[in-house]
Amino acid sequence: MxxxxxxxxxxxxxxxxxxxxxxxxxxxxxxxxxxxxxxxxxxxxxxxxxxxxxxxxxxxxxxxxxxxxxxxxxxxxxxxxxxxxxxxxxxxxxxxxxxxxxxxxxxxxxxxxxxxxxxxxxxxxxxxxxxxxxxxxxxxxxxxxxxxxxxxxxxxxxxxxxxxxxxxxxxxxxxxxxxxxxxxxxxxxxxxxxxxxxxxxSTSNDGWDLALASVRDFYGQLDDICAADAGGDFAAESFRLGAATAEIHRQLAAAFPTDVVEPHDVKRMVEGFRRRLAWAIAEVPELAEHAEIVERAFHEVEELTAEVRVQRVHGDYHLGQVMRTPAGWFILDFEGEPGQPLDERRALASPLRDVAGMLRSFDYAAGHLLADHPDAAALRAKAGEWAARNRSAFLEGYADVDDGDAALLRALEYDKAVYEVVYEARNRPSWLPIPLAAFR
Structure with a gap:
C-alpha cells in the first residue's frame, strides 16, 4: 500500500x-x-x-x-x-x-x-x-x-x-x-x-561565506594588524549591506500598510521579552549572571515616550539570507521564520528587528571560527574587533537609527541573544559562548 x-x-x-x-x-x-x-x-x-x-x-x-x-x-x-x-x-x-x-x-x-x-x-x-x-x-x-x-x-x-x-x-x-x-x-x-x-x-556569493572568509583572513594575520588594515576587510561590504537593508525597508513601507505602536503597547512587548528571559534562565542557568544588564536595557525601552513605527519586515534576517552579486547586495527568503504561524510572519514589526538580527549575525561570524579552536582565547580580542567594525559599518550604511531607536535596538538584540542561548545549549553546546558574549 x-x-x-x-x-x-x-x-x-x-x-x-x-x-x-x-x-x-x-x-x-x-x-x-x-x-x-x-x-x-x-x-x-x-x-x-x-x-x-x-x-x-x-x-x-x-x-x-x-x-x-x-x-x-x-x-x-x-x-x-x-x-x-x-x-x-x-x-x-x-x-x-x-x-x-x-x-x-x-x-x-x-x-x-x-x-x-x-x-x-x-x-x-x-x-x-x-x-x-x-x-x-x-x-x-x-x-x-x-x-x-x-x-x-x-x-x-x-x-x-x-x-x-x-x-x-x-x-x-x-x-x-x-x-x-x-x-x-x-x-x-x-x-x-x-x-x-x-x-x-548564478554569479552571487553568500553573505555568510564572504564574512567568514574575511574573519579567517584577519585571524591569520599578524597580531599588530588591525581589522581596518587587514587584507580581507569586510567593512565596505557591511556598509553597502546596511544601505541595501534600509532601501528594502523603505520599499516595504511603501508597498504594505504601516502603523505605530503606542508606549503602553511597547511596555507589553517588553513584558514578552522578560518572559523569554525567565524561560531562558530556567533552561540555561548561567544566563542568570547577565540578567541585570538585560533588565536595564529592557527598562530603557519602557521609559520611551515616543511612538514606535512598525511595518512589514524580513523577519529572519542574517548573513545567510543575503547574496553579493556584481550588481550589489540581494536579499532573499522573505518567508520569515518557517516554524511560525503565517499571521505572526506577516505581523508588522519595527524594522530594527531585522537590524538586530543582522548585528547578531556579525557576532556569529566573528565567533564561529573560535568554537573548538585551539587558540580561541588569544583570538577573542580579534573577534570582538572584527564584529565591532562591521556592526558599526552596517549601522552607518543603514543610517536610520536615532537615539530613541538605539534603546529599542539594544533590547531587540538582547532578546535575540536570549533565544540563541537556549538554541545553542540544546543543539550546539560548543557554540554557546557566541551568544553569551553578547551580554558582556
Missing part, C-alpha cells in the same frame, strides 16, 4: 519536521496527475501526518516508473505490489520541466494551479538540479536562470515570500531576485502556496 511506503520513508527526510516522534498515521489527502514524459509519470500529493496531537501536511512530487534508472535510485521510496517504482520526483530533471511548463502556460491540473508573473517569459528548456543544503524546503535550480522553492511542509495561506517579493517587484524595488511564477492549491478553503520561482543569482 502506497501509504505504508510513504510512512516508512518520510520520517528520514531532512525536511520532515517531526523527527524523533512516533508517526501515528499518514494519509493521502489529494493525488493529482501533472503529466507524463519518457515512460515516467509525475503526481502531486498532499499528505497528512499525525503525531500524537499534532497534524502536519506535506507535499510530495511523486514519480512512477516501471524501471528506475541508476541516477534516481537514491530517491526510491519503494516498489508497489504490482512492480511500480515510486520515488521523489523533485530529483528527476526529465519530469520537473513540467513545473516550468505549467507556470509558463498558466495551467490548471485539477486543484493544483500554475501561475506566472504578468509580463514575464519563462524558458521551459532549462533542466533542474536539486540544491542539497536546505532543511525545511527543497529548491530546484533550472540551469543558471531560475530557482524554484518547494515548500515541503504546507501551511494554509499565501506564503509571505511570494506576497512580499511580487509586491516589491511591481514597485521596481532593487536588491531582490526577480519573481517568475508560483504553484498553488487550496487548503482549508485558503489559497496556499506550494512553490515559488525566482531569478537564480
Amino acid at each position: 502506497l501509504e505504508d511506503l510513504l510512512a516508512r520513508w518520510i520520517t528520514h527526510q531532512r525536511w520532515f519536521a517531526g523527527k524523533g516522534r512516533p508517526l501515528d498515521d499518514l494519509r493521502i489527502d489529494s493525488r493529482t496527475s501533472l503529466g507524463a514524459l519518457q515512460e515516467a509519470e509525475l503526481w502531486h500529493l498532499v499528505l497528512s501526518v499525525r503525531q500524537a496531537d499534532a497534524l502536519d501536511r506535506y507535499q510530495l512530487l511523486l514519480g512512477l516508473r516501471a524501471e528506475l534508472p541508476d541516477r534516481l535510485k537514491h530517491v526510491l521510496i519503494g516498489i508497489t505490489h504490482d512492480g511500480v517504482h515510486v520515488y521523489d520526483a523533485a530529483h528527476d530533471s526529465s519530469l520537473t520541466c513540467l513545473l516550468l511548463e505549467g507556470m509558463a502556460q498558466g495551467q490548471d491540473h485539477g486543484p493544483v494551479r500554475f501561475r506566472h508573473v504578468r509580463g514575464v517569459e519563462i524558458d521551459t528548456t532549462q533542466r533542474s538540479l536539486v540544491l542539497g543544503a536546505e532543511q525545511s524546503n527543497t529548491s530546484l535550480v533550472y540551469g543558471d536562470a531560475y530557482i524554484c522553492k518547494l515548500f515541503r511542509r504546507l501551511i494554509p495561506g499565501i506564503n509571505p515570500e511570494l506576497e512580499v517579493v511580487t509586491a516589491l517587484a511591481e514597485r521596481g524595488a532593487p536588491h531582490i531576485a526577480r519573481p517568475y511564477g508560483w504553484i498553488e492549491t487550496d487548503l482549508d478553503g485558503n489559497p496556499t502556496t506550494l512553490a515559488f520561482t525566482q531569478e537564480y543569482l
Whole structure:
C-alpha cells in the first residue's frame, strides 16, 4: 500500500519536521496527475501526518516508473505490489520541466494551479538540479536562470515570500531576485502556496561565506594588524549591506500598510521579552549572571515616550539570507521564520528587528571560527574587533537609527541573544559562548 511506503520513508527526510516522534498515521489527502514524459509519470500529493496531537501536511512530487534508472535510485521510496517504482520526483530533471511548463502556460491540473508573473517569459528548456543544503524546503535550480522553492511542509495561506517579493517587484524595488511564477492549491478553503520561482543569482556569493572568509583572513594575520588594515576587510561590504537593508525597508513601507505602536503597547512587548528571559534562565542557568544588564536595557525601552513605527519586515534576517552579486547586495527568503504561524510572519514589526538580527549575525561570524579552536582565547580580542567594525559599518550604511531607536535596538538584540542561548545549549553546546558574549 502506497501509504505504508510513504510512512516508512518520510520520517528520514531532512525536511520532515517531526523527527524523533512516533508517526501515528499518514494519509493521502489529494493525488493529482501533472503529466507524463519518457515512460515516467509525475503526481502531486498532499499528505497528512499525525503525531500524537499534532497534524502536519506535506507535499510530495511523486514519480512512477516501471524501471528506475541508476541516477534516481537514491530517491526510491519503494516498489508497489504490482512492480511500480515510486520515488521523489523533485530529483528527476526529465519530469520537473513540467513545473516550468505549467507556470509558463498558466495551467490548471485539477486543484493544483500554475501561475506566472504578468509580463514575464519563462524558458521551459532549462533542466533542474536539486540544491542539497536546505532543511525545511527543497529548491530546484533550472540551469543558471531560475530557482524554484518547494515548500515541503504546507501551511494554509499565501506564503509571505511570494506576497512580499511580487509586491516589491511591481514597485521596481532593487536588491531582490526577480519573481517568475508560483504553484498553488487550496487548503482549508485558503489559497496556499506550494512553490515559488525566482531569478537564480548564478554569479552571487553568500553573505555568510564572504564574512567568514574575511574573519579567517584577519585571524591569520599578524597580531599588530588591525581589522581596518587587514587584507580581507569586510567593512565596505557591511556598509553597502546596511544601505541595501534600509532601501528594502523603505520599499516595504511603501508597498504594505504601516502603523505605530503606542508606549503602553511597547511596555507589553517588553513584558514578552522578560518572559523569554525567565524561560531562558530556567533552561540555561548561567544566563542568570547577565540578567541585570538585560533588565536595564529592557527598562530603557519602557521609559520611551515616543511612538514606535512598525511595518512589514524580513523577519529572519542574517548573513545567510543575503547574496553579493556584481550588481550589489540581494536579499532573499522573505518567508520569515518557517516554524511560525503565517499571521505572526506577516505581523508588522519595527524594522530594527531585522537590524538586530543582522548585528547578531556579525557576532556569529566573528565567533564561529573560535568554537573548538585551539587558540580561541588569544583570538577573542580579534573577534570582538572584527564584529565591532562591521556592526558599526552596517549601522552607518543603514543610517536610520536615532537615539530613541538605539534603546529599542539594544533590547531587540538582547532578546535575540536570549533565544540563541537556549538554541545553542540544546543543539550546539560548543557554540554557546557566541551568544553569551553578547551580554558582556
